[in-house]
Amino acid sequence: xxxxxxxxxxxxxxxxxxxxxxxxxxxxxxxxxxxxxxxxxxxxxxxxxxxxxxxxxxxxxxxxxxxxxxxxxxxxxxxxxxxxxxxxxxxxxxxxxxxxxxxxxxxxxxxxxxxxxxxxxxxxxxxxxxxxxxxxxxxxxxxxxxxxxxxxxxxxxxxxxxxxxxxxxxxxxxxxxxxxxxxxxxxxxxxxxxxxxxxxxxxxxxxxxxxxxxxxxxxxxxxxxxxxxxxxxxxxxxxxxxxxxxxxxxxxxxxxxxxxxxxxxxxxxxxxxxxxxxxxxxxxxxxxxxx
Amino acid sequence: xxxxxxxxxxxxxxxxxxxxxxxxxxxxxxxxxxxxxxxxxxxxxxxxxxxxxxxxxxxxxxxxxxxxxxxxxxxxxxxxxxxxxxxxxxxxxxxxxxxxxxxxxxxxxxxxxxxxxxxxxxxxxxxxxxxxxxxxxxxxxxxxxxxxxxxxxxxxxxxxxxxxxxxxxxxxxxxxxxxxxxxxxxxxxxxxxxxxxxxxxxxxxxxxxxxxxxxxxxxxxxxxxxxxxxxxxxxxxxxxxxxx
Ligand SMILES: Nc1ncnc2c1ncn2[C@@H]1O[C@H](COP(=O)(O)OP(=O)(O)OP(=O)(O)O)[C@@H](O)[C@H]1O
Ligand SMILES: [Mg+2]
Numbered sequence: 001x002x003x004x005x006x007x008x009x010x011x012x013x014x015x016x017x018x019x020x021x022x023x024x025x026x027x028x029x030x031x032x033x034x035x036x037x038x039x040x041x042x043x044x045x046x047x048x049x050x051x052x053x054x055x056x057x058x059x060x061x062x063x064x065x066x067x068x069x070x071x072x073x074x075x076x077x078x079x080x081x082x083x084x085x086x087x088x089x090x091x092x093x094x095x096x097x098x099x100x101x102x103x104x105x106x107x108x109x110x111x112x113x114x115x116x117x118x119x120x121x122x123x124x125x126x127x128x129x130x131x132x133x134x135x136x137x138x139x140x141x142x143x144x145x146x147x148x149x150x151x152x153x154x155x156x157x158x159x160x161x162x163x164x165x166x167x168x169x170x171x172x173x174x175x176x177x178x179x180x181x182x183x184x185x186x187x188x189x190x191x192x193x194x195x196x197x198x199x200x201x202x203x204x205x206x207x208x209x210x211x212x213x214x215x216x217x218x219x220x221x222x223x224x225x226x227x228x229x230x231x232x233x234x235x236x237x238x239x240x241x242x243x244x245x246x247x248x249x250x251x252x253x254x255x256x257x258x259x260x261x262x263x264x265x266x267x268x269x270x271x272x273x274x275x276x277x278x279x280x281x282x283x284x285x286x287x288x289x290x291x
Numbered sequence: 292x293x294x295x296x297x298x299x300x301x302x303x304x305x306x307x308x309x310x311x312x313x314x315x316x317x318x319x320x321x322x323x324x325x326x327x328x329x330x331x332x333x334x335x336x337x338x339x340x341x342x343x344x345x346x347x348x349x350x351x352x353x354x355x356x357x358x359x360x361x362x363x364x365x366x367x368x369x370x371x372x373x374x375x376x377x378x379x380x381x382x383x384x385x386x387x388x389x390x391x392x393x394x395x396x397x398x399x400x401x402x403x404x405x406x407x408x409x410x411x412x413x414x415x416x417x418x419x420x421x422x423x424x425x426x427x428x429x430x431x432x433x434x435x436x437x438x439x440x441x442x443x444x445x446x447x448x449x450x451x452x453x454x455x456x457x458x459x460x461x462x463x464x465x466x467x468x469x470x471x472x473x474x475x476x477x478x479x480x481x482x483x484x485x486x487x488x489x490x491x492x493x494x495x496x497x498x499x500x501x502x503x504x505x506x507x508x509x510x511x512x513x514x515x516x517x518x519x520x521x522x523x524x525x526x527x528x529x530x531x532x533x534x535x
Contacts, residue, residue, distance in 0.1 A: 163391070163398045170381050170392045177379040180340060182367040182396040182445070 002134050007252040013141035015248020016148025020203040021225025022232060022240035023152065024196035030235055031172035031192045034095050038079065038102040039200055040222015046072050046201025047213045048110055051119055061124055065205055069198055076197025080190055088189070103218070111215040118212030127209065144206050151199065152241045159237070168192055200225070220264065227271040233281025243281065293318045293481050294339070294353050294449060300346035301331075301338050308334050310505045311349075316449070321475050321482040323492040323513065325526055326502035332485040333376045335502065336451050339483075340366045340373050354448065368396050370448035374455065378438040382427035386418050389426055389437055393444030403446075411440045414470055432463040439467070443474065449481045450474065456488040464488070468495050489526035493517045501526070 021043055028036040049068035053059045059067060083102050087095050126139040159165040171178040171188035178185050204221065211217060224247060232243030247270055255263040274281065294316040301309040308331045316322045326332050337343045339351055341363040351359045358369055372393075381389050390411065394404050412419040415436045421429065429437060435455055442450055452471065456464045468491050474480050486492035493499055493513045501509040501522065509516065516522050 163395070166384070166388055166391065167395060169384060169388075173381045173383055174379050176342065176363075177375065177381065178392070179342070179363040180367065180373050180375065180379075181392045181441075182364050183392070184364055 003256055004253070005135060007256045008249065009135075009137070009141055011249035011252030012245055013144045013248070014251065015228075015245035016145050016241070017203045017206055017244070018221075018224045018228045018247050019241035019244025020148055020151060020199045021221055022228035022244050023155065023237050024200040025226055025229040026232070026234060026237055026240045027192050027196045027199075029229070031168070031189060032084070032095065034092055034099065035226065035234075036196070037096070037099040037222070038106060039099075039196065040220075040225060041103045041106040041218035042072060042076060042197045042200035043204035043207070043221040043225070044110065044213075044215060044218030045075055045106060045197075046204030047121070047208045047217055048114060048215075049201060050205040050208060051114075051121060051213050055119075055121070065124070065202075068205060069201060072197050072201030073194045076193045076201075077190055079197075080193035084193070085186070085189065103222075107215050107218065114215065116215060118214045121208035121213055123209040124206065140209065147202075147206065148241070148244075151202070152237065155195070155199075156237060164191075223271070224267045227267045227274070230274050231270060231281055236281075239281060292316070292352075293320075294483070295351070296335070296339070297350040297352070299335070299338055299349040299351065301334050301343050301349075302346065303343075308505050309338065312502070312505070312507050314500055314507065316481060316483055318448075318481055319475075319479055320498060321472070321484060321496045323484040323486055323496035323499045324502050325486055325489040325492055325499060325516075327526075328487070329504075330502045331505045332487075332502055333453055336373055336375075336453050336483070336485055339451065340371065367445050367447070371451065372442040372445050372447040372449075373451045374435075374438040374442040374453065376453040376457075378434045380426040380429075380434055380437050380441065383425055385423050385425055386429070386437060387422045389441050390418075390444050393441035396445055404444075407444055407446055411443050414443075414473065415440050431458050432460070432467075435459060435463075435467060436470075439470070443480075447480065449483060451483045451485075453485045454487060455484075456486060456491060464491060471495060489522070490528075 021039065024039045024042065025035060028039065046068065049071040050064055053067045054061060054064035079102055083098050084095070087098055123140060125143040129136045129138050159169055167178065167183045168188045168191055170181065171183060171185045172192070175185050178188070204217065207221065228244035228247045229240045231246060232239030232241070247267060250270060251263050251266045254266050292315055296312060296314040298311045298313065299309055300307060300311050312335065314324070324332050324335060334343060338345055341361055345359060349359060350357065353369055353371060356369070358366065361369065381392060384392070390408060394407060397403055417433055418436055418440055421433065426434065426437065439452065439455060455467050455471070459467070471482060471484070472495055475482050484492055484496060493516055496513040499511065499513045499516045500507050501516070509522070511519070
């Protein structure tokens with residue numbers, strides 16, 4: 001029982017990071033009608049960005065993370081205006097291939113600059129385990145959970161309550177109608193990519209202390225985020241957060257009850273099962289987007 | 292003169308679909324453009340809003356300003372709004388949010404927004420009852436009302452409507468055209484109305500243009516067009532063997 005609760009905490013903590021990655025997929029899918037296969041690589045970019053600001057430039061963590069976030073936003077913006085904006089009206093296949101291309105580009109650029117060897121990154125939050133009754137609590141896990149939930153809450157408020165957020169949703173739902181309303185759709189699209197990059201990048205930074213930082217970090221994290229997003233029904237922000245948590249839980253429970261060797265294959269199993277049996281996800285609604 | 296189209300040419304790729312048309316709309320008028328499928332009616336409205344490019348020498352003057360090359364997202368600020376073909380309401384946004392987007396350019400003015408919202412909802416009580424419903428769950432008629440209401444939220448000088456009667460039951464059509472007339476009379480909003488339903492369009496409008504294969508082939512008072520035998524034959528469904 002204790003083991004099980006332990007796994008739950010671990011699962012929700014990891015899952016909220018998957019959720020952050022997943023929301024990036026969802027935001028871009030809603031606005032652009034395709035999965036951005038470079039989204040996972042933004043996670044990796046976030047990890048390397050904080051590696052540079054903290055380890056190389058020696059900035060203290062409280063400053064290193066915001067600066068790294070700005071770097072992620074800038075890179076997200078540059079990718080959007082150079083690679084994606086010119087293809088805004090192109091057929092889906094071309095846009096899809098562009099995202100795959102950007103992913104390959106990012107991975108290899110980072111490999112050229114930093115090499116393929118893994119880097120160690122120190123804990124961001126306290127990771128000394130505390131005993132609470134018979135449970136062992138790692139503060140890092142709690143922090144990741146809190147940050148994940150706060151960010152999804154903030155994003156939801158932004159999208160539902162502010163005029164800027166609403167104009168982003170309007171742009172995602174019907175670009176031409178949004179222009180008729182006087183909305184600057186180019187700016188809306190950029191903002192979408194910037195926010196998605198920031199969320200993915202931040203997840204990468206929080207994941208750094210858990211995994212080694214390597215150029216292929218984005219592939220595994222991207223798959224998890226992508227599975228979570230599909231699990232949550234691809235077009236819903238809240239759903240993808242829940243999808244992330246479900247995936248995190250499945251991984252943690254699978255690792256404790258079956259074998260930790262299975263942990264990383266669980267995301268793929270989930271992905272297959274969802275695609276086969278629940279193409280609209282667990283919380284999925286019918287597609288209402290007109291492409 | 293509120294709106295003037297002078298020699299407007301539009302092509303899609305190599306195919307020219309508007310061959311230098313001239314249209315004038317005076318302040319306070321309801322003007323209609325009627326024509327068959329593919330005549331270029333929607334293209335005309337898109338040309339005004341900047342959603343399609345015009346050939347050189349085409350000129351569009353609105354309120355004394357040349358707006359030929361103004362970007363689509365800047366047009367509504369000039370005082371033109373369009374209820375587009377196919378309605379194009381935001382499907383996953385509520386009725387209120389759709390209306391709020393209609394007032395996007397006046398987003399700083401909360402007081403004005405509330406006032407306009409009240410006015411618009413009075414015109415469309417059906418929407419008032421459905422404030423929290425998302426766009427995609429509305430019936431066709433309600434969606435059309437929302438598209439018009441949204442277009443009114445920016446308080447335009449010129450309201451352009453692309454086929455508001457499409458797909459609606461005759462009673463709903465009557466209702467909507469009644470509201471259009473009311474907006475024109477009580478708010479003084481000028482209306483440019485594109486329709487395939489020539490009968491109701493001509494009954495509502497002051498003047499009309501007939502667009503055929505990208506050319507304006509006739510222009511007259513709406514009542515005269517209504518009594519014109521050629522028009523009756525071609526657009527009002529009198530006799531089935533028209534030579535159109
Ligand atoms: N995006 C486009 N690309 C290529 N051709 C187009 C495009 N939009 C319209 N056309 C063509 O331009 C011509 C005029 O179209 P338009 O939509 O303006 O007609 P319409 O008078 O509004 O017709 P309807 O009553 O059916 O709405 C048609 O032949 C149409 O096929
Ligand atoms: Mg049309």
